[in-house]
Amino acid sequence: MSVLPIAPEASAEPESGASQILSHYRELSRDAEKTTEAMNKAQHDYDVQRKIVVTQRRASAKATKRLDSMAEQMDDAQKKVDALARASYRGARVNRLYAVLVSDSPQGLLDNMSGLEIMSRQSAADLKSIAATARKTREAKANADKAAREASDAVAVAEKQRGKLQSKQSDLQLEAVRIRAVYKSLTGKQLAALRGPKYKFDARAVAKGTSPALVAVQAAISRIGDPYVWGATGPNQFDCSGLMLWAYKQAHKSLPRTSEAQLAGGKPVDRDDLKPGDLVIYYPDATHVGMYVGDGFVVHASTFGVPVAVVPIDKAGPYNSARRY
Template identity: 45%
Template sequence: MLATALYASGPAVADPVALPSTASEAVQRMIDLSRQSEQLNQQALSAQDELDAKLAVQEEADAKLAATTQVADAARAEVRKFQPVIDRTAIATYQGARTNRMYAVLVSDSPQQLLDQMSTLDVLSAQTADQLKEFKKATDAAESAESAARAAADAARGAAEKADQVRADLERKRSELGGAIAQVIEAWSSLSVKDRSALAGSPFPPGFDRDTLLQGLVPGSGTSALAAGLTRVGDPYVWGATGPDKFDCSGLVQWAFKQVGKNVPRTSSAQASYGTPVSKENMQPGDVVFFYSDISHVGIYAGNGLMLHASTFGVPVAVAPMGTTPFHSARRY
């Protein structure tokens, strides 16, 4: 699939032994380097998507931590509200305070005084019981809130660590992509005008009939997305671009379907899980086609074994045969 002789240990490290000696070798080196950079581009885009997802989880975890901390603070404040009463009751009990009915009988001077004292004791006992009950309720709530806050803090910390790991991976991929892009541009610059023209090729293959292809166009269908994409034929390939006048492969697919109201994922690998699968034998114009084992290239099927795609640097958006690219799968959006 790739000219492995060009690289010793990774896609961004060129092998000086593999320098081209002929014009055809120079063009092939350009194609191979572009293929490597396209892979890195899709990997970097996937890492960015993963980072965005991790940051969303982190944001949610941080919000939950803030909410649970607020609940825990309120619960502790509720406990503190009951604490003086509970402390006084505990101290009175410890010091042997006499608050039972037998004590009232012993110290009463008259039946009325006895009734008054016993009534007061009943009220005090009921109040104390209620306060103890509320205190228990408040402490249980505080313990539960603090436990939730601790769990939220752990989750927030874990989410932040995962986001940091993905961020580091993204920066590494971006660095590798930058090096690969520089190599591609250098290789392209070394080509003659004739070779550049041959590399760019024709925007449409011989006999391609756009009007017949788009007959019976259904709004919002894959064919209408194909029609939108065909308006961008001739626009340049640019790594990471999503339009409206420059594209990478998955950016073109995303842009075309966005024009018909469908928000498809950004990367080719994510796009390969969107919609429903279609066999190669049953593909229709407007279906999305994927290539290579790592699903690092994507286009829109244009019928008769052709596809619309943003191919690679130096090659504008075009309709081209599918047969030169290893087919992986197809989806219908």
């Protein structure tokens, strides 16, 4: 793979207000990238929490249905108890002495005692059933109450996450307005300095293969020249982590949404052991990410006004660490 810099035209322009504007633009862009990644995280957290809300509400509905069913069983069992109580109140005899007194023959005595034994066993079974039903009903109510509370808590957390997301979106919109305004004021020389030197890049020399990593590399370099857009995940515009997400999606592999989450996942890789497809994380707060393509170069979506490009690994930002997926 051949990736060589094309030297920019020499310029004798001194450090001036023009260079300060460019420096200010870069600072604004870095802040916006941080906000973008924070917004992406807030969006992810909100989506996760909304799924939890749905799950907990279903659990609550299921537990409530179970409670209603157990309540019906409890009513049936209570009717049996009430019937037994009424029979006793009206003078029903259910003891063995009564059987002896009213029996006029040995066979009659056996018949009466057998009937009483059956009656006794049925009563005991009814009482046991009632106790079990009552216990299950209490458990069902406790489960329903717990599920309802968890659903309510999940809703509260989701609303909090939505508030954070809306705040981040508002922050980014304001930052984007400022960045676009400054960008429009940049001169041709400033724009060239912003984009950096151009590199001769032969995409045909990049490793090919069917592994997810190599498929992702080919996908990523196919987007060279596409614009950077905050929060975008393709297919024709990207932010930094969005490009990684989209590239690996083409290899049927899911990655976390943000550069910070991408740092937290995967397998740690030493810089000396980088292979095409590895993600290279930048800055101490992990707010930028690129993909290693080989020979010391990465492909990345840099910042607003700079299209997706292949650059030397240290030109994409201060190196943090790398991950292999």
